[in-house]
Amino acid sequence: MSGRSEDEDHRTFMKLALAEAEAALEAGEFPVGCVIVGAGKVVASGQRSNTSGVINELDHAEMVALRRLLAGGFSGAMGEVTVYATMEPCLMCYATLLVNGVRRFVYAYEDAMGGGTSLPLEKLPPLYRDLRPLVVGGILREPSLALFKRFFSSPSCHYLSDTFLARYTLAQGEGEGGPAATTARSHTP
Ligand SMILES: [Zn+2]
Numbered sequence: 683m684s685g686r687s688e689d690e691d692h693r694t695f696m697k698l699a700l701a702e703a704e705a706a707l708e709a710g711e712f713p714v715g716c717v718i719v720g721a722g723k724v725v726a727s728g729q730r731s732n733t734s735g736v737i738n739e740l741d742h743a744e745m746v747a748l749r750r751l752l753a754g755g756f757s758g759a760m761g762e763v764t765v766y767a768t769m770e771p772c773l774m775c776y777a778t779l780l781v782n783g784v785r786r787f788v789y790a791y792e793d794a795m796g797g798g799t800s801l802p803l804e805k806l807p808p809l810y811r812d813l814r815p816l817v818v819g820g821i822l823r824e825p826s827l828a829l830f831k832r833f834f835s836s837p838s839c840h841y842l843s844d845t846f847l848a849r850y851t852l853a854q855g856e857g858e859g860g861p862a863a864t865t866a867r868s869h870t871p
Contacts, residue, residue, distance in 0.1 A: 695766045
């Protein structure tokens with residue numbers, strides 16, 4: 683590509699995912715944003731919706747982005763795209779993206795309560811057990827954490843309030859990097 687490091691690319695695209703998360707927060711929604719990148723450009727994006735009023739657990743940012751990608755007739759290779767999410771994908775999103783062929787995941791803030799990326803694929807049936815997805819965490823963790831702190835500090839935001847995730851988030855210090863800071867792993871046993 684341009685010769686920039688992979689880490690710089692990760693930060694560039696995560697900034698775009700953070701913009702989606704900020705837009706969600708401005709709309710009173712849980713601040714998760716996602717962009718899907720293929721061949722060096724954004725091919726779909728999404729933000730979390732329906733976390734206020736009638737709540738559902740389908741419109742996660744990654745699911746919104748994936749639906750848009752597929753509805754748009756994406757013809758690239760799913761195995762070549764990278765999903766950038768401002769929070770670690772939950773089990774639903776991680777599994778759905780895997781089943782749809784995605785093998786590269788980058789996230790900002792760890793989901794200490796509901797993150798799904800440590801799913802032990804090797805213990806599952808043949809469709810899954812040989813998959814070796816790349817998972818990179820902690821890219822621009824601090825600005826993502828700041829959005830979640832704003833959300834959980836707001837008296838008008840009730841989604842997931844008084845949960846492990848809310849307490850964990852509000853207990854995080856500034857600039858400490860956190861347990862998932864810039865870690866890369868694949869699911870090799
Ligand atoms: Zn999810």
